[in-house]
Every structure is written in C-alpha cells, then in structure tokens.
Amino acid sequence: MEETPNLDLPRSSDAARTIRALLGAAGSPIFAVLDGGQFDDLPGLLGEEDIECRSLFREGGDADHRLAGPWLVPASDVLTQSYVERLDAKAPCAVYWLCPAGEDRLWRHLRTLNEVLIPREESAHQGKATAGAGYERVLFRHWDPNVLAPVLPILTRPQFSRFLGPARRVVFNAPDYGGVKRVGAADDLPPAPPGPLRFEPEQMDRLKAAMLHASRLRIARFLKGHVPPHFSGVNDDFVWGATLASEKSADELGIRTERGRARWATVMVVSDGKAAEMPEVRDYVRGGNPDERVKSLIGHAVDALRSGAAAAS
Template identity: 30%
Template structure:
C-alpha cells in the first residue's frame, strides 16, 4: 500500500506538499526533522504546534519514502499536488478550516474540519459535487492519501471546471450529504466492530462469514442504540454478548431492567456485564472435574 501511494505521489506533476495531523505524533516537529523534513504548523498556538495540522514541502521527492515509512498505517497525512507555492496552500487550508452543516433544529452550524486526517478528507471528497470539490481543492491538480478505515490508497484528481466554480467561503453540505457522511461513518464503525470480534473472540466468530458477522453486528448495534449504548467499544462488547447468547442477551432474566435502571450509563453496564461473564467463565474453568 505504501508503494502504491509512493508511486502516485512521485508522478504528481506540480509542487508536492503533505498536510500532516500532529495529533497522531508524540512530537511532530522533532520526528519529521529526524528524517530530514520540516513541518510548519498551520496554527501558531501552543496546541496548534503540538497536535494541530502541519505543512511539509517536498523540495526533493526522495524524502517521500521516509515520511511514508514513518507514518506507517496511521491516517496521518493528506498529500496535495499544488500549482502554487506553500504560502498560497497555507492560506487555502486555513480558509477551509470550518465546514457548514445542517444542525438538529433546522438551521446551520459551522464545525471544525480535520483536513489533515486522511480518513476525514477521503470521506468528504467522496460526497462533494463537482463545484464543491473544486472549491475545496483550489489550485490543486490532485489530492491523495492512504486511509486506514478501510486501508486504501485514494486519489482524487481535480475535475475540469470553470474558474467561477472556485468560490471562497466555507464548504456548505446539504442535509443529504451530511446523511451520506453519517451513513458511511456508521458502516466503517460496523466493520471495525467486526474486526475487533475477529481478533478478540476467534473461537466464537470464526465460523461466520464476513457478511454474516456484519449482519450480527448491525442487529446488535441497532438493539444497543435502543437501550442507550453509545460508544463503539461498548457496541463491540454488546455484540460479543449477543454472540454468546445467540442474539438473545436482552431475553436473559433481569438484563433489560439492569440496563435501564439508571444507576450507571448503558455503556458502563455493558462493561460490567462483560466482566461478570469473564469472571464466571474463569471460575468455571477452575472447578475440578
């Protein structure tokens, strides 16, 4: 996968830049300097220097391989083939720092766009129309990245458009685009839960095909949402409990009342239930035959 991205980036025709997410590094400036590159923070605050987006210019593309190796599987960089200089890309990125989306009350709100996160940018570019993509890309001839969810090399060339489409201002998503983004996020979450079960409970899930396991995960997630389960981690644990009970965990005596008694959050209740199951299994294994 790194070789595929490296080949794409090497062939890009214009100035090459990486927008790197500092949140994925312990000390982005030091780590990048160690491989002979310079990471310029896009925001000069202490937090911006520590975990914010940074811009890297490749004067020689030989340094690409070192950066890709250092990033590894993290979705920590978005690569821009940019016709202008670093200063114009910097201004362009800062002008795209927010995105305008529908809120839950029929109005609009502006939210932060993590434009250095490969997963976020790929998901966004997938749902933009031609005018929106031209607005987001500005003077770029292409944008490329390696996502981690799923693991793929993505390449987005600029579509030929009239200059009038490259208008300023924040990107504005329609309700339909926001719904598509949410659906894609949910689908990726289900695949992550399925992968967690494959790694953590092979004895229980190896007999299931990928489609069947996703069907189980989806049914468990929908059930879990109805009783207030929120985090992905808790949904994975709830799916495991459903697998252990052939999908009948809520039919077990007292479980529904326990989940809804209000003494702790449903996520916390799932954690406690799983611990009880593990303790009981260990005690059973320790009993003499």
C-alpha cells in the same frame, strides 16, 4: 441485510506502494498534511529528521490544540516521503497535496478549509437551512484521511473546486473507506464559490450514512478479532450479520460509543444472542454508564454468559 463488505484491513505496505507510485508520477511539487493528533509531539519527531513543518492553526492559541492539529510538510524528496510513509503506516495520518502553485499559496488555502459551514440541527430537521442563521461553523479535520474520504464523494463540482484551491490532486490512504484514494481536478472544473466551504442538509445525510457504514465496519473488524477461537462457522457473513443484529439491543440499552457497541456485539455473539434477553445483564448495563458497564461486562462476565447460553441450549 446489507451485503457483506470486505472486513480485512488493506495492508499498509500495499497502500504505501500504491501511494509511492502515484506520487512518483506526479510531476508536481508534493506536500503532506499530517495529523498531529496521532502523535505526542509530531513537530519534534519531524525536527529530529530535519524535516520542516508549518502549523495550519493560528499562533497564539491553545498549545496542545495546535500541537494536535494539522502540519504542512514539503514532501517532494524521497527521504521525506519515506519518513512520512512510515508514520502513515502506524496510523492513517497523511494527506498528500500536489500543488504547482507552491507551498505558501497552498498553506494559505488550506487554512481556509479548517472550518466549514454545516446546517444547524434544528434547521436541517425543519428543512429550512438558509444562509446565515441556518448554518454553523465547525472544525473540518481535512488532515485526517478517514475524515476526508467520505467528504469528497458528496461534494458538488463547485465545492470540489473550492476544496482543491490551487492544488491539482490529493492522494491518501483511508483504511475505513477502502484504502488509497486519488482525486484530481478535471480540466473543466468550474470556478470556486466565494467564502467558506458549505454543506447542505442532503449532503450531511449522505455523509452520516457513509460514516455509519464505516463505524459498522470498524465494529465488525473488532468483533472478528475477538470471537473465541473455538467457535466454528464464523465467517465474514456471520460477523457482519451479528454486527447489524446487535444494534437494536445496543440502542435499547443506551450503548452509544463505537467501542461500547463493539464490545456489546462481542457479548451477543459469545452468548449466542441471549445476553439481550437476560434481565440480570440488562439491569447491570442500565445500572450505570452503559458504555462503561459493557466494558466491565465483557471483561468479567463473558465466561458466565457462555456457560449460561450452553445451559439454556
């Protein structure tokens, strides 16, 4: 079994304090890229505080898509940083860029990162990912800290140079990946390759593995928060083990969403692992949308499962 990770979320106050110290020692113009998808109207919120922002999406497109996209905010002053810090404490939404070249150049560069090339599924499976037909353009949510965190470690040095562009450093808090990250340019960083950022099949495999681990971590945290209080002997090792153990039956039942798998892990724990063996439970989950059926199951049948497990023991 995998070693048990720390299931406690990093405290937002600790993360904010660390980021504040890092930015205070930056000695460079600071800009925040904010995730508009975390708010109903991020530009409106910023406008109420007289904070300027610029969309990184093209004008003229879908208004809702643009509203939920990335927004660039000059953040070198303490008041703006404090407001962004409060937004980031509600949900991870800020990536700080330290860029001596200034706002316009950074804005132009960041717009070139909105899309990246990844291997087409059929090419990746056949080991034939080549330039052109072997790749497809996809949206790269570099403004979401929990998306950016697993990407940066897989980049080659030339790719990292392409990612940074005119900037010298990025700082952000990614709770799903251990907390605050600070990544900067080395003095001997090679020139950036031309064209869009492109990921190779082996990099995608590493990225998927990191994202799977983060998904398991979120499921384990959900499970830890939903174990009945009267259960004894429930520690992080138990919760992590139960999370991994529930995956096989979740796959068999067709439970695909992360939320559905988290609920199923809870059902398995409450039923002492017997839910997967109960024909009536399996038939019920498979009788419709499995993820929706598990939602109904955990809402209405956990007590019955607990009673059935106790009677069978």
